[in-house]
Amino acid sequence: MIALPEVETIRRDLDREVSGLRIKTVEVMDAGLARRLGGRKKLSARLEKAKITNVRRRGLYLILNLDTDDVLVAHLGTGGRLRRHANRDAVEPNTVMSMTFTKSGQLRLVDGAEDATLWLANAEKLVDAVPELEVMGIDPLDQPVPWRMFGERLLAQDAKLKAILTDDSVVVGLGEMYSDEILFAAGLRFDRLPSSLGPQEVRRLHRAMVETLHDAAKHRGATLADGHYVDVHGEPGGYEEYINVYKQAGKSGRPCPRCHRPIQSYRFRRRFTYYCEQCQI
Known part of the structure:
Protein backbone atom coordinates (compact mmCIF):
# COMPACT_ATOMS: atom_id res chain seq x y z
CA MET A 1 0.00 0.00 0.00
CA VAL A 135 -8.14 16.84 -11.09
CA MET A 136 -7.00 16.49 -7.50
CA GLY A 137 -8.47 17.11 -4.11
CA ILE A 138 -6.97 18.59 -0.98
CA ASP A 139 -3.35 17.60 -0.26
CA PRO A 140 -2.89 18.02 3.52
CA LEU A 141 0.86 17.31 3.34
CA ASP A 142 1.48 19.90 0.65
CA GLN A 143 -0.47 22.97 1.69
CA PRO A 144 -2.34 23.72 4.92
CA VAL A 145 -6.09 23.85 4.38
CA PRO A 146 -8.25 25.72 6.94
CA TRP A 147 -10.87 23.54 8.57
CA ARG A 148 -13.70 25.73 7.24
CA MET A 149 -12.51 25.21 3.65
CA PHE A 150 -12.24 21.48 4.32
CA GLY A 151 -15.75 21.56 5.79
CA GLU A 152 -17.16 23.26 2.72
CA ARG A 153 -15.61 20.61 0.48
CA LEU A 154 -16.89 17.86 2.79
CA LEU A 155 -20.46 19.16 3.04
CA ALA A 156 -20.69 19.42 -0.74
CA GLN A 157 -20.43 15.61 -0.98
CA ASP A 158 -23.39 13.24 -0.98
CA ALA A 159 -21.66 10.10 0.25
CA LYS A 160 -20.57 8.40 3.47
CA LEU A 161 -17.39 9.57 5.20
CA LYS A 162 -15.25 6.57 4.26
CA ALA A 163 -16.19 6.94 0.59
CA ILE A 164 -15.38 10.65 0.70
CA LEU A 165 -11.99 10.19 2.36
CA THR A 166 -10.95 7.59 -0.22
CA ASP A 167 -12.02 9.81 -3.14
CA ASP A 168 -8.88 11.44 -4.58
CA SER A 169 -10.95 14.26 -6.03
CA VAL A 170 -11.85 15.32 -2.47
CA VAL A 171 -8.71 14.45 -0.48
CA VAL A 172 -5.82 12.98 -2.40
CA GLY A 173 -3.95 9.82 -1.47
CA LEU A 174 -5.45 8.68 1.85
CA GLY A 175 -6.32 5.13 0.82
CA GLU A 176 -8.05 2.52 2.95
CA MET A 177 -5.69 2.46 5.92
CA TYR A 178 -5.26 6.16 6.55
CA SER A 179 -8.96 6.87 6.12
CA ASP A 180 -9.75 4.26 8.79
CA GLU A 181 -7.11 5.69 11.12
CA ILE A 182 -8.32 9.26 10.58
CA LEU A 183 -11.93 8.33 11.31
CA PHE A 184 -10.87 6.53 14.48
CA ALA A 185 -8.82 9.52 15.64
CA ALA A 186 -11.83 11.76 14.98
CA GLY A 187 -14.23 9.38 16.77
CA LEU A 188 -16.53 9.16 13.73
CA ARG A 189 -18.11 6.14 12.07
CA PHE A 190 -17.28 5.35 8.47
CA ASP A 191 -20.96 5.43 7.44
CA ARG A 192 -21.82 8.89 8.73
CA LEU A 193 -23.08 11.41 6.17
CA PRO A 194 -21.46 14.87 6.09
CA SER A 195 -24.87 16.48 6.65
CA SER A 196 -25.03 14.76 10.05
CA LEU A 197 -21.83 16.38 11.32
CA GLY A 198 -21.77 19.36 13.63
CA PRO A 199 -19.05 22.04 13.40
CA GLN A 200 -16.99 20.47 16.19
CA GLU A 201 -17.08 17.09 14.47
CA VAL A 202 -15.90 18.66 11.21
CA ARG A 203 -13.04 20.33 13.11
CA ARG A 204 -12.15 17.01 14.77
CA LEU A 205 -12.08 15.26 11.42
CA HIS A 206 -9.90 17.96 9.90
CA ARG A 207 -7.49 17.88 12.83
CA ALA A 208 -7.34 14.07 12.79
CA MET A 209 -6.58 14.07 9.07
CA VAL A 210 -3.75 16.58 9.34
CA GLU A 211 -2.19 15.07 12.47
CA THR A 212 -2.43 11.46 11.24
CA LEU A 213 -0.78 12.21 7.89
CA HIS A 214 2.00 14.35 9.36
CA ASP A 215 2.67 11.74 12.05
CA ALA A 216 2.81 8.99 9.42
CA ALA A 217 5.21 11.03 7.29
CA LYS A 218 7.37 11.67 10.37
CA HIS A 219 7.64 7.91 10.84
CA ARG A 220 8.41 7.46 7.12
CA GLY A 221 5.16 5.74 6.18
CA ALA A 222 3.88 2.27 6.92
CA THR A 223 5.15 -1.06 5.62
CA LEU A 224 2.41 -3.62 6.19
CA ALA A 225 2.46 -7.40 5.87
CA ASP A 226 2.39 -7.17 2.07
CA GLY A 227 5.81 -5.50 2.23
CA HIS A 228 5.16 -3.44 -0.91
CA TYR A 229 6.47 -0.15 0.44
CA VAL A 230 10.11 0.55 1.22
CA ASP A 231 12.00 3.83 0.99
CA VAL A 232 14.65 4.66 -1.62
CA HIS A 233 17.26 2.69 0.36
CA GLY A 234 15.04 -0.37 0.76
CA GLU A 235 14.17 0.36 4.40
CA PRO A 236 10.60 -0.19 5.68
CA GLY A 237 8.54 2.56 7.25
CA GLY A 238 7.83 2.73 10.96
CA TYR A 239 4.25 3.93 11.23
CA GLU A 240 2.66 0.48 11.39
CA GLU A 241 3.53 0.42 15.11
CA TYR A 242 1.08 3.29 15.62
CA ILE A 243 -1.88 1.81 13.71
CA ASN A 244 -4.98 1.68 15.91
CA VAL A 245 -7.74 -0.04 13.92
CA TYR A 246 -6.70 -0.97 10.38
CA LYS A 247 -6.70 -4.79 10.03
CA GLN A 248 -6.88 -5.18 13.81
CA ALA A 249 -10.20 -7.04 13.87
CA GLY A 250 -10.36 -10.62 15.10
CA LYS A 251 -8.42 -12.61 17.67
CA SER A 252 -5.02 -11.76 16.19
CA GLY A 253 -5.68 -8.01 16.17
CA ARG A 254 -5.01 -5.50 18.89
CA PRO A 255 -8.00 -4.23 20.91
CA CYS A 256 -9.12 -0.62 20.76
CA PRO A 257 -6.50 1.51 22.58
CA ARG A 258 -9.28 3.62 24.14
CA CYS A 259 -11.93 1.19 25.38
CA HIS A 260 -9.97 -2.09 24.97
CA ARG A 261 -12.85 -3.76 23.16
CA PRO A 262 -12.31 -5.75 19.94
CA ILE A 263 -12.02 -3.83 16.70
CA GLN A 264 -14.83 -4.49 14.23
CA SER A 265 -14.66 -4.97 10.47
CA TYR A 266 -17.39 -4.30 7.94
CA ARG A 267 -17.46 -4.89 4.19
CA PHE A 268 -17.93 -1.46 2.66
CA ARG A 269 -17.71 -0.71 -1.07
CA ARG A 270 -16.16 -4.14 -1.76
CA ARG A 271 -13.43 -3.69 0.84
CA PHE A 272 -13.26 -4.06 4.59
CA THR A 273 -13.26 -1.02 6.80
CA TYR A 274 -12.11 -1.20 10.43
CA TYR A 275 -13.54 0.72 13.36
CA CYS A 276 -14.45 0.64 17.05
CA GLU A 277 -18.17 0.28 17.68
CA GLN A 278 -17.83 1.92 21.10
CA CYS A 279 -15.54 4.85 20.35
CA GLN A 280 -16.78 5.95 16.93
CA ILE A 281 -20.27 7.44 16.71
Missing part, protein backbone atom coordinates in the same frame (compact mmCIF):
# COMPACT_ATOMS: atom_id res chain seq x y z
CA ILE A 2 1.48 3.32 -1.09
CA ALA A 3 -0.42 6.40 0.08
CA LEU A 4 0.39 10.05 0.65
CA PRO A 5 2.85 9.68 3.59
CA GLU A 6 4.85 6.99 1.76
CA VAL A 7 5.09 9.02 -1.45
CA GLU A 8 6.08 12.13 0.52
CA THR A 9 8.82 10.12 2.25
CA ILE A 10 10.14 8.98 -1.13
CA ARG A 11 9.98 12.55 -2.46
CA ARG A 12 12.02 13.91 0.45
CA ASP A 13 14.61 11.17 0.06
CA LEU A 14 14.88 11.62 -3.70
CA ASP A 15 15.15 15.39 -3.43
CA ARG A 16 18.06 14.94 -1.04
CA GLU A 17 19.65 12.03 -2.92
CA VAL A 18 19.43 12.89 -6.63
CA SER A 19 18.94 16.67 -6.89
CA GLY A 20 22.01 18.11 -8.59
CA LEU A 21 23.01 14.82 -10.22
CA ARG A 22 23.48 14.59 -13.98
CA ILE A 23 22.05 11.66 -15.92
CA LYS A 24 24.60 9.60 -17.82
CA THR A 25 22.43 6.84 -19.31
CA VAL A 26 18.84 5.60 -19.10
CA GLU A 27 17.78 2.02 -19.77
CA VAL A 28 14.11 1.02 -20.02
CA MET A 29 13.65 -2.74 -19.84
CA ASP A 30 9.88 -2.83 -20.37
CA ALA A 31 8.91 -2.50 -24.05
CA GLY A 32 5.47 -1.06 -23.33
CA LEU A 33 6.86 1.57 -21.01
CA ALA A 34 9.53 2.45 -23.56
CA ARG A 35 6.85 3.05 -26.20
CA ARG A 36 4.85 5.28 -23.84
CA LEU A 37 7.98 7.34 -23.26
CA GLY A 38 8.52 7.87 -26.98
CA GLY A 39 10.96 5.04 -27.69
CA ARG A 40 14.34 4.25 -26.25
CA LYS A 41 16.37 6.43 -28.65
CA LYS A 42 14.23 9.52 -28.14
CA LEU A 43 14.17 8.94 -24.38
CA SER A 44 17.96 8.73 -24.25
CA ALA A 45 18.32 11.86 -26.35
CA ARG A 46 16.06 13.86 -24.04
CA LEU A 47 17.36 12.56 -20.70
CA GLU A 48 21.05 11.85 -21.07
CA LYS A 49 23.26 14.75 -19.89
CA ALA A 50 20.25 16.40 -18.20
CA LYS A 51 20.60 17.38 -14.54
CA ILE A 52 17.88 16.78 -11.95
CA THR A 53 17.30 20.14 -10.26
CA ASN A 54 14.75 19.05 -7.63
CA VAL A 55 11.99 16.55 -6.88
CA ARG A 56 8.49 17.69 -6.08
CA ARG A 57 5.13 16.01 -5.68
CA ARG A 58 1.55 16.53 -6.78
CA GLY A 59 -0.66 14.09 -4.94
CA LEU A 60 0.78 10.62 -5.51
CA TYR A 61 2.80 11.74 -8.55
CA LEU A 62 6.54 12.35 -8.18
CA ILE A 63 7.93 15.01 -10.50
CA LEU A 64 11.66 15.17 -11.27
CA ASN A 65 12.46 18.63 -12.63
CA LEU A 66 15.36 18.78 -15.09
CA ASP A 67 17.61 21.62 -16.23
CA THR A 68 16.12 21.17 -19.71
CA ASP A 69 12.56 21.87 -20.85
CA ASP A 70 11.44 18.41 -19.68
CA VAL A 71 10.15 16.82 -16.49
CA LEU A 72 10.03 13.11 -15.60
CA VAL A 73 6.88 12.06 -13.76
CA ALA A 74 6.50 8.79 -11.82
CA HIS A 75 3.43 7.14 -10.31
CA LEU A 76 4.30 4.06 -8.27
CA GLY A 77 0.90 2.37 -8.49
CA THR A 78 0.15 -0.18 -5.78
CA GLY A 79 3.63 -1.58 -5.30
CA GLY A 80 6.25 0.24 -7.34
CA ARG A 81 9.61 1.12 -5.81
CA LEU A 82 12.12 3.80 -6.69
CA ARG A 83 15.44 2.57 -5.31
CA ARG A 84 18.92 4.02 -5.14
CA HIS A 85 21.63 1.51 -6.06
CA ALA A 86 25.34 1.27 -6.68
CA ASN A 87 26.13 0.47 -10.31
CA ARG A 88 27.43 -2.97 -9.35
CA ASP A 89 24.32 -4.03 -7.40
CA ALA A 90 22.40 -7.01 -8.79
CA VAL A 91 19.30 -5.99 -10.71
CA GLU A 92 16.09 -7.02 -8.96
CA PRO A 93 13.39 -8.91 -10.85
CA ASN A 94 10.69 -6.63 -12.29
CA THR A 95 13.09 -3.71 -12.69
CA VAL A 96 11.63 -1.68 -15.56
CA MET A 97 13.94 1.36 -15.61
CA SER A 98 17.50 2.11 -14.57
CA MET A 99 18.95 5.62 -14.58
CA THR A 100 22.72 5.90 -14.17
CA PHE A 101 24.26 9.17 -13.01
CA THR A 102 27.68 10.53 -13.91
CA LYS A 103 28.45 9.96 -10.24
CA SER A 104 26.64 8.51 -7.22
CA GLY A 105 25.21 5.33 -8.69
CA GLN A 106 21.77 4.64 -10.11
CA LEU A 107 18.03 5.16 -9.59
CA ARG A 108 15.88 2.12 -10.48
CA LEU A 109 12.14 1.64 -10.82
CA VAL A 110 10.95 -1.81 -9.72
CA ASP A 111 7.36 -2.62 -10.64
CA GLY A 112 6.29 -5.94 -9.15
CA ALA A 113 2.57 -5.16 -9.44
CA GLU A 114 2.97 -3.99 -13.05
CA ASP A 115 0.96 -0.80 -12.52
CA ALA A 116 3.65 1.82 -11.99
CA THR A 117 4.32 4.18 -14.86
CA LEU A 118 6.46 7.07 -16.07
CA TRP A 119 5.84 10.11 -18.25
CA LEU A 120 8.41 12.35 -19.93
CA ALA A 121 6.87 15.68 -20.79
CA ASN A 122 7.64 19.27 -21.63
CA ALA A 123 7.39 21.25 -18.39
CA GLU A 124 4.99 23.78 -19.87
CA LYS A 125 2.69 21.03 -21.19
CA LEU A 126 2.78 18.79 -18.14
CA VAL A 127 -0.97 18.79 -17.52
CA ASP A 128 -1.61 17.94 -21.17
CA ALA A 129 0.64 14.89 -20.84
CA VAL A 130 -0.69 13.88 -17.41
CA PRO A 131 -4.25 15.26 -17.13
CA GLU A 132 -4.74 13.50 -13.79
CA LEU A 133 -2.59 16.21 -12.22
CA GLU A 134 -5.33 18.77 -12.79
Whole structure:
Protein backbone atom coordinates (compact mmCIF):
# COMPACT_ATOMS: atom_id res chain seq x y z
CA MET A 1 0.00 0.00 0.00
CA ILE A 2 1.48 3.32 -1.09
CA ALA A 3 -0.42 6.40 0.08
CA LEU A 4 0.39 10.05 0.65
CA PRO A 5 2.85 9.68 3.59
CA GLU A 6 4.85 6.99 1.76
CA VAL A 7 5.09 9.02 -1.45
CA GLU A 8 6.08 12.13 0.52
CA THR A 9 8.82 10.12 2.25
CA ILE A 10 10.14 8.98 -1.13
CA ARG A 11 9.98 12.55 -2.46
CA ARG A 12 12.02 13.91 0.45
CA ASP A 13 14.61 11.17 0.06
CA LEU A 14 14.88 11.62 -3.70
CA ASP A 15 15.15 15.39 -3.43
CA ARG A 16 18.06 14.94 -1.04
CA GLU A 17 19.65 12.03 -2.92
CA VAL A 18 19.43 12.89 -6.63
CA SER A 19 18.94 16.67 -6.89
CA GLY A 20 22.01 18.11 -8.59
CA LEU A 21 23.01 14.82 -10.22
CA ARG A 22 23.48 14.59 -13.98
CA ILE A 23 22.05 11.66 -15.92
CA LYS A 24 24.60 9.60 -17.82
CA THR A 25 22.43 6.84 -19.31
CA VAL A 26 18.84 5.60 -19.10
CA GLU A 27 17.78 2.02 -19.77
CA VAL A 28 14.11 1.02 -20.02
CA MET A 29 13.65 -2.74 -19.84
CA ASP A 30 9.88 -2.83 -20.37
CA ALA A 31 8.91 -2.50 -24.05
CA GLY A 32 5.47 -1.06 -23.33
CA LEU A 33 6.86 1.57 -21.01
CA ALA A 34 9.53 2.45 -23.56
CA ARG A 35 6.85 3.05 -26.20
CA ARG A 36 4.85 5.28 -23.84
CA LEU A 37 7.98 7.34 -23.26
CA GLY A 38 8.52 7.87 -26.98
CA GLY A 39 10.96 5.04 -27.69
CA ARG A 40 14.34 4.25 -26.25
CA LYS A 41 16.37 6.43 -28.65
CA LYS A 42 14.23 9.52 -28.14
CA LEU A 43 14.17 8.94 -24.38
CA SER A 44 17.96 8.73 -24.25
CA ALA A 45 18.32 11.86 -26.35
CA ARG A 46 16.06 13.86 -24.04
CA LEU A 47 17.36 12.56 -20.70
CA GLU A 48 21.05 11.85 -21.07
CA LYS A 49 23.26 14.75 -19.89
CA ALA A 50 20.25 16.40 -18.20
CA LYS A 51 20.60 17.38 -14.54
CA ILE A 52 17.88 16.78 -11.95
CA THR A 53 17.30 20.14 -10.26
CA ASN A 54 14.75 19.05 -7.63
CA VAL A 55 11.99 16.55 -6.88
CA ARG A 56 8.49 17.69 -6.08
CA ARG A 57 5.13 16.01 -5.68
CA ARG A 58 1.55 16.53 -6.78
CA GLY A 59 -0.66 14.09 -4.94
CA LEU A 60 0.78 10.62 -5.51
CA TYR A 61 2.80 11.74 -8.55
CA LEU A 62 6.54 12.35 -8.18
CA ILE A 63 7.93 15.01 -10.50
CA LEU A 64 11.66 15.17 -11.27
CA ASN A 65 12.46 18.63 -12.63
CA LEU A 66 15.36 18.78 -15.09
CA ASP A 67 17.61 21.62 -16.23
CA THR A 68 16.12 21.17 -19.71
CA ASP A 69 12.56 21.87 -20.85
CA ASP A 70 11.44 18.41 -19.68
CA VAL A 71 10.15 16.82 -16.49
CA LEU A 72 10.03 13.11 -15.60
CA VAL A 73 6.88 12.06 -13.76
CA ALA A 74 6.50 8.79 -11.82
CA HIS A 75 3.43 7.14 -10.31
CA LEU A 76 4.30 4.06 -8.27
CA GLY A 77 0.90 2.37 -8.49
CA THR A 78 0.15 -0.18 -5.78
CA GLY A 79 3.63 -1.58 -5.30
CA GLY A 80 6.25 0.24 -7.34
CA ARG A 81 9.61 1.12 -5.81
CA LEU A 82 12.12 3.80 -6.69
CA ARG A 83 15.44 2.57 -5.31
CA ARG A 84 18.92 4.02 -5.14
CA HIS A 85 21.63 1.51 -6.06
CA ALA A 86 25.34 1.27 -6.68
CA ASN A 87 26.13 0.47 -10.31
CA ARG A 88 27.43 -2.97 -9.35
CA ASP A 89 24.32 -4.03 -7.40
CA ALA A 90 22.40 -7.01 -8.79
CA VAL A 91 19.30 -5.99 -10.71
CA GLU A 92 16.09 -7.02 -8.96
CA PRO A 93 13.39 -8.91 -10.85
CA ASN A 94 10.69 -6.63 -12.29
CA THR A 95 13.09 -3.71 -12.69
CA VAL A 96 11.63 -1.68 -15.56
CA MET A 97 13.94 1.36 -15.61
CA SER A 98 17.50 2.11 -14.57
CA MET A 99 18.95 5.62 -14.58
CA THR A 100 22.72 5.90 -14.17
CA PHE A 101 24.26 9.17 -13.01
CA THR A 102 27.68 10.53 -13.91
CA LYS A 103 28.45 9.96 -10.24
CA SER A 104 26.64 8.51 -7.22
CA GLY A 105 25.21 5.33 -8.69
CA GLN A 106 21.77 4.64 -10.11
CA LEU A 107 18.03 5.16 -9.59
CA ARG A 108 15.88 2.12 -10.48
CA LEU A 109 12.14 1.64 -10.82
CA VAL A 110 10.95 -1.81 -9.72
CA ASP A 111 7.36 -2.62 -10.64
CA GLY A 112 6.29 -5.94 -9.15
CA ALA A 113 2.57 -5.16 -9.44
CA GLU A 114 2.97 -3.99 -13.05
CA ASP A 115 0.96 -0.80 -12.52
CA ALA A 116 3.65 1.82 -11.99
CA THR A 117 4.32 4.18 -14.86
CA LEU A 118 6.46 7.07 -16.07
CA TRP A 119 5.84 10.11 -18.25
CA LEU A 120 8.41 12.35 -19.93
CA ALA A 121 6.87 15.68 -20.79
CA ASN A 122 7.64 19.27 -21.63
CA ALA A 123 7.39 21.25 -18.39
CA GLU A 124 4.99 23.78 -19.87
CA LYS A 125 2.69 21.03 -21.19
CA LEU A 126 2.78 18.79 -18.14
CA VAL A 127 -0.97 18.79 -17.52
CA ASP A 128 -1.61 17.94 -21.17
CA ALA A 129 0.64 14.89 -20.84
CA VAL A 130 -0.69 13.88 -17.41
CA PRO A 131 -4.25 15.26 -17.13
CA GLU A 132 -4.74 13.50 -13.79
CA LEU A 133 -2.59 16.21 -12.22
CA GLU A 134 -5.33 18.77 -12.79
CA VAL A 135 -8.14 16.84 -11.09
CA MET A 136 -7.00 16.49 -7.50
CA GLY A 137 -8.47 17.11 -4.11
CA ILE A 138 -6.97 18.59 -0.98
CA ASP A 139 -3.35 17.60 -0.26
CA PRO A 140 -2.89 18.02 3.52
CA LEU A 141 0.86 17.31 3.34
CA ASP A 142 1.48 19.90 0.65
CA GLN A 143 -0.47 22.97 1.69
CA PRO A 144 -2.34 23.72 4.92
CA VAL A 145 -6.09 23.85 4.38
CA PRO A 146 -8.25 25.72 6.94
CA TRP A 147 -10.87 23.54 8.57
CA ARG A 148 -13.70 25.73 7.24
CA MET A 149 -12.51 25.21 3.65
CA PHE A 150 -12.24 21.48 4.32
CA GLY A 151 -15.75 21.56 5.79
CA GLU A 152 -17.16 23.26 2.72
CA ARG A 153 -15.61 20.61 0.48
CA LEU A 154 -16.89 17.86 2.79
CA LEU A 155 -20.46 19.16 3.04
CA ALA A 156 -20.69 19.42 -0.74
CA GLN A 157 -20.43 15.61 -0.98
CA ASP A 158 -23.39 13.24 -0.98
CA ALA A 159 -21.66 10.10 0.25
CA LYS A 160 -20.57 8.40 3.47
CA LEU A 161 -17.39 9.57 5.20
CA LYS A 162 -15.25 6.57 4.26
CA ALA A 163 -16.19 6.94 0.59
CA ILE A 164 -15.38 10.65 0.70
CA LEU A 165 -11.99 10.19 2.36
CA THR A 166 -10.95 7.59 -0.22
CA ASP A 167 -12.02 9.81 -3.14
CA ASP A 168 -8.88 11.44 -4.58
CA SER A 169 -10.95 14.26 -6.03
CA VAL A 170 -11.85 15.32 -2.47
CA VAL A 171 -8.71 14.45 -0.48
CA VAL A 172 -5.82 12.98 -2.40
CA GLY A 173 -3.95 9.82 -1.47
CA LEU A 174 -5.45 8.68 1.85
CA GLY A 175 -6.32 5.13 0.82
CA GLU A 176 -8.05 2.52 2.95
CA MET A 177 -5.69 2.46 5.92
CA TYR A 178 -5.26 6.16 6.55
CA SER A 179 -8.96 6.87 6.12
CA ASP A 180 -9.75 4.26 8.79
CA GLU A 181 -7.11 5.69 11.12
CA ILE A 182 -8.32 9.26 10.58
CA LEU A 183 -11.93 8.33 11.31
CA PHE A 184 -10.87 6.53 14.48
CA ALA A 185 -8.82 9.52 15.64
CA ALA A 186 -11.83 11.76 14.98
CA GLY A 187 -14.23 9.38 16.77
CA LEU A 188 -16.53 9.16 13.73
CA ARG A 189 -18.11 6.14 12.07
CA PHE A 190 -17.28 5.35 8.47
CA ASP A 191 -20.96 5.43 7.44
CA ARG A 192 -21.82 8.89 8.73
CA LEU A 193 -23.08 11.41 6.17
CA PRO A 194 -21.46 14.87 6.09
CA SER A 195 -24.87 16.48 6.65
CA SER A 196 -25.03 14.76 10.05
CA LEU A 197 -21.83 16.38 11.32
CA GLY A 198 -21.77 19.36 13.63
CA PRO A 199 -19.05 22.04 13.40
CA GLN A 200 -16.99 20.47 16.19
CA GLU A 201 -17.08 17.09 14.47
CA VAL A 202 -15.90 18.66 11.21
CA ARG A 203 -13.04 20.33 13.11
CA ARG A 204 -12.15 17.01 14.77
CA LEU A 205 -12.08 15.26 11.42
CA HIS A 206 -9.90 17.96 9.90
CA ARG A 207 -7.49 17.88 12.83
CA ALA A 208 -7.34 14.07 12.79
CA MET A 209 -6.58 14.07 9.07
CA VAL A 210 -3.75 16.58 9.34
CA GLU A 211 -2.19 15.07 12.47
CA THR A 212 -2.43 11.46 11.24
CA LEU A 213 -0.78 12.21 7.89
CA HIS A 214 2.00 14.35 9.36
CA ASP A 215 2.67 11.74 12.05
CA ALA A 216 2.81 8.99 9.42
CA ALA A 217 5.21 11.03 7.29
CA LYS A 218 7.37 11.67 10.37
CA HIS A 219 7.64 7.91 10.84
CA ARG A 220 8.41 7.46 7.12
CA GLY A 221 5.16 5.74 6.18
CA ALA A 222 3.88 2.27 6.92
CA THR A 223 5.15 -1.06 5.62
CA LEU A 224 2.41 -3.62 6.19
CA ALA A 225 2.46 -7.40 5.87
CA ASP A 226 2.39 -7.17 2.07
CA GLY A 227 5.81 -5.50 2.23
CA HIS A 228 5.16 -3.44 -0.91
CA TYR A 229 6.47 -0.15 0.44
CA VAL A 230 10.11 0.55 1.22
CA ASP A 231 12.00 3.83 0.99
CA VAL A 232 14.65 4.66 -1.62
CA HIS A 233 17.26 2.69 0.36
CA GLY A 234 15.04 -0.37 0.76
CA GLU A 235 14.17 0.36 4.40
CA PRO A 236 10.60 -0.19 5.68
CA GLY A 237 8.54 2.56 7.25
CA GLY A 238 7.83 2.73 10.96
CA TYR A 239 4.25 3.93 11.23
CA GLU A 240 2.66 0.48 11.39
CA GLU A 241 3.53 0.42 15.11
CA TYR A 242 1.08 3.29 15.62
CA ILE A 243 -1.88 1.81 13.71
CA ASN A 244 -4.98 1.68 15.91
CA VAL A 245 -7.74 -0.04 13.92
CA TYR A 246 -6.70 -0.97 10.38
CA LYS A 247 -6.70 -4.79 10.03
CA GLN A 248 -6.88 -5.18 13.81
CA ALA A 249 -10.20 -7.04 13.87
CA GLY A 250 -10.36 -10.62 15.10
CA LYS A 251 -8.42 -12.61 17.67
CA SER A 252 -5.02 -11.76 16.19
CA GLY A 253 -5.68 -8.01 16.17
CA ARG A 254 -5.01 -5.50 18.89
CA PRO A 255 -8.00 -4.23 20.91
CA CYS A 256 -9.12 -0.62 20.76
CA PRO A 257 -6.50 1.51 22.58
CA ARG A 258 -9.28 3.62 24.14
CA CYS A 259 -11.93 1.19 25.38
CA HIS A 260 -9.97 -2.09 24.97
CA ARG A 261 -12.85 -3.76 23.16
CA PRO A 262 -12.31 -5.75 19.94
CA ILE A 263 -12.02 -3.83 16.70
CA GLN A 264 -14.83 -4.49 14.23
CA SER A 265 -14.66 -4.97 10.47
CA TYR A 266 -17.39 -4.30 7.94
CA ARG A 267 -17.46 -4.89 4.19
CA PHE A 268 -17.93 -1.46 2.66
CA ARG A 269 -17.71 -0.71 -1.07
CA ARG A 270 -16.16 -4.14 -1.76
CA ARG A 271 -13.43 -3.69 0.84
CA PHE A 272 -13.26 -4.06 4.59
CA THR A 273 -13.26 -1.02 6.80
CA TYR A 274 -12.11 -1.20 10.43
CA TYR A 275 -13.54 0.72 13.36
CA CYS A 276 -14.45 0.64 17.05
CA GLU A 277 -18.17 0.28 17.68
CA GLN A 278 -17.83 1.92 21.10
CA CYS A 279 -15.54 4.85 20.35
CA GLN A 280 -16.78 5.95 16.93
CA ILE A 281 -20.27 7.44 16.71
